[in-house]
Amino acid sequence: MGQPSLFFFKGYMKALKVAARVISIPRPTLFTGADSTEQLCEAIGLMNLGKLLIVTDQPLVDVGIVDKVEAHLSRFGVSFVRYASVTPDPTYPMAEEGRDIYFREQCAGILAIGGGSPMDCAKVIAARVTNKKSIRKLAGILRVWRTPAPLFVIPTTAGTGSEVTVAAVISDPFTHQKTPLMDPKLVPMMAALDPVLMTGLPPHITAATGMDALTHAVEAYLSVNATTETDGYANAAIKLISQNLVSAYKDGQSLKVRLNMAMASYYAGLAFTKASLGYTHAIAHNLGAKYGTPHGLANALALPHVLRFSLPSATSRMADLAHMAGVGDATWDDATNAHAFITYIVSLQDALSLPKTLAEIQTSDVAIIAKNAIQEAKWNYPVPRYATQKECEQMIEKIMA
Numbered sequence: 001m002g003q004p005s006l007f008f009f010k011g012y013m014k015a016l017k018v019a020a021r022v023i024s025i026p027r028p029t030l031f032t033g034a035d036s037t038e039q040l041c042e043a044i045g046l047m048n049l050g051k052l053l054i055v056t057d058q059p060l061v062d063v064g065i066v067d068k069v070e071a072h073l074s075r076f077g078v079s080f081v082r083y084a085s086v087t088p089d090p091t092y093p094m095a096e097e098g099r100d101i102y103f104r105e106q107c108a109g110i111l112a113i114g115g116g117s118p119m120d121c122a123k124v125i126a127a128r129v130t131n132k133k134s135i136r137k138l139a140g141i142l143r144v145w146r147t148p149a150p151l152f153v154i155p156t157t158a159g160t161g162s163e164v165t166v167a168a169v170i171s172d173p174f175t176h177q178k179t180p181l182m183d184p185k186l187v188p189m190m191a192a193l194d195p196v197l198m199t200g201l202p203p204h205i206t207a208a209t210g211m212d213a214l215t216h217a218v219e220a221y222l223s224v225n226a227t228t229e230t231d232g233y234a235n236a237a238i239k240l241i242s243q244n245l246v247s248a249y250k251d252g253q254s255l256k257v258r259l260n261m262a263m264a265s266y267y268a269g270l271a272f273t274k275a276s277l278g279y280t281h282a283i284a285h286n287l288g289a290k291y292g293t294p295h296g297l298a299n300a301l302a303l304p305h306v307l308r309f310s311l312p313s314a315t316s317r318m319a320d321l322a323h324m325a326g327v328g329d330a331t332w333d334d335a336t337n338a339h340a341f342i343t344y345i346v347s348l349q350d351a352l353s354l355p356k357t358l359a360e361i362q363t364s365d366v367a368i369i370a371k372n373a374i375q376e377a378k379w380n381y382p383v384p385r386y387a388t389q390k391e392c393e394q395m396i397e398k399i400m401a
Helices: 006-022 036-047 058-062 065-075 092-104 116-130 203-222 228-250 255-275 279-291 295-313 315-324 334-351 363-380 389-397
Strands: 029-032 052-055 080-083 109-114 151-155 167-172 177-182 190-193
Touching (some): 029 036, 036 065, 036 151, 052 065, 052 116, 058 065, 065 080, 065 109, 092 116, 092 167, 116 151, 116 167, 177 279, 177 363, 190 255, 203 228, 203 255, 203 279, 203 295, 203 334, 228 255, 228 315, 279 295, 279 363, 279 389, 295 315, 295 389, 315 334, 363 389
Parallel strands (some): 052 080, 151 190
Antiparallel strands (some): 167 177
């Protein structure tokens, strides 16, 4: 039996659009501002849950951020145990190790502190705590049948939007593929967007995570499953990013700029939770799984090439993006504005000192990366234009050094 046709996948995406309208997607209770971490910890304390499993990474422990959060928890009578072994692109074994600690320490909830990796790992741990199915069987759409353990998050980067999304991405260490889990049950209960915790982010991480947020908003807007609601969120995100990302990169100490970027990431998360993503993310996930490329950087590398590929099927929508980013002109036609947006993305890469090629990509790997990206997109992303194997390979080849 052969592969399903593009007609099948387009019909499948239309069904997902209907489902997204019908299925209720919760939102976390949101705390924002310089005292939001304290507010979140107090709210957790009032719940009298019991011990928390803190899921984080060692760099955040080293700079003292985790200690600060734990001090707030202790002040509000919340006990905890720390799991700080999460690395970029977390793997199945990390989630299983976290689950084992959760049970061994008799925890009653999970608090993720960090960027996308700790938050995604925490989501998978929370799902595995209450679901006996393996991670592979939880992967996909609407396969987390039982409500996960209570989950709270404190993002320390402005990029993934994981604090509000239905998604978690985790890597299979054996196949070197990233596995997405997508279910409304994965949305955290509460989140704190604390700009104070983001002021210490190095410029290169600010740049990469900011490009991740921008890619979320752009791909959500170009999605054929976009709605008036998701368009509004994407618009808000792109405007905030275009006005604040370079400033955050140059001077990360501004609490106003950091909070604006955190809100942009949040809005972009709301946009793609319903409208979904596209080939940029499909390629980025596979670059990350194969070479350990940081996700935001991988998105930045792929985005201009995917935009050029998508242009014939998304000219007017891409023209809208130019106006949102402040680089469009009402006197220009759609094609000119669309090209202006692509030029803006390339200039943003330059302003953020982001590379345009990835030396790790091997010619012998291009075909399998493209194949995996195409499969990911077909089953998950309502893209404006479908790519053939050759077309996807050509996009990846343009990223090669």
